[in-house]
């Protein structure tokens with residue numbers, strides 16, 4: 001018998017910068033939490049409560065919200081590298097358990113959280129992570145789906161473990177905290193900022209492509225640049241961040257929906273959820289200015305396409321017999337190009353579908369006048385960005401070899 005329960009509802013967090021001139025002080029206040037709630041679907045209340053108790057999520061609307069304070073991240077980092085973290089109740093994620101596949105018992109601190117890093121000139125740059133309990137879902141699209149490409153099939157069931165994913169695409173504020181933390185101003189930056197992590201050279205041409213900077217998703221970085229950012233963020237925070245696998249990305253995009261988009265099949269609603277070619281007016285847009293999906297994640301459809309961890313393989317979905325996919329599957333062991341997902345402001349309605357797959361392309365290097373080509377920036381990719389995930393389990397991916405950035 002399949003049993004369904006809802007573990008939590010969304011909550012909001014507001015942050016305030018502390019104007020004390022100090023770069024190490026962060027202040028978070030005004031947190032608002034909505035008590036967790038349950039939705040029973042076709043099960044008895046007794047079964048529901050028992051299952052919720054086992055999973056440590058046994059709060060009702062009449063009870064207090066879960067503890068909002070998490071322990072400071074460990075890792076032996078110096079105080080100035082330990083970032084403030086504030087947590088909030090998790091998303092409205094439906095977890096399905098069965099006798100054959102019991103739901104994983106998630107730790108109590110597996111909840112949404114906001115973390116801050118130091119941005120340019122000592123500014124505080126918060127970013128929010130959404131807790132997504134793992135589950136089994138159907139990856140790919142059916143033959144009947146409008147706009148479907150052959151590489152989206154065959155559909156296959158895969159299981160992903162629990163992870164957090166960025167509520168929004170990585171912004172310029174976040175990426176430049178990594179890329180250019182030591183713009184020379186006569187300060188002794190050597191002692192303050194050198195941390196052993198390689199960083200991008202300046203791009204050729206205008207980084208922002210006349211789209212603007214504040215609130216906008218970072219664009220134009222190579223897959224290598226996105227990977228090294230994740231490595232830097234991991235060292236900076238004491239938590240392991242990486243790019244999402246293609247399976248994690250599609251699971252988070254769908255947010256439980258099996259149709260064409262996260263909101264169903266009705267393309268007439270797409271403008272409510274996505275910046276794409278019909279409404280973007282040839283530009284990226286501020287993140288989180290369209291509706292989120294059911295799990296509170298923004299811009300999975302459109303705005304900027306998003307790098308994934310995996311190599312692309314056009315026939316990869318058919319490479320494993322049905323029912324034999326390992327948990328947390330990844331793409332081919334090697335390849336030439338990496339996966340890009342979600343479509344962008346340049347994409348039409350078919351190209352921003354949940355199952356749509358894209359990949360880097362050799363021509364992305366051709367407009368770079370530099371020799372050798374930059375492995376940090378790809379000149380034509382004014383529509384490519386990324387978001388980070390933090391898996392609950394698993395090891396950090398190997399540091400990527402210096403590559404052509406694709």
Ligand SMILES: [Ca+2]
Nearest residue numbers: 299300302304
């Ligand atoms: Ca996107």
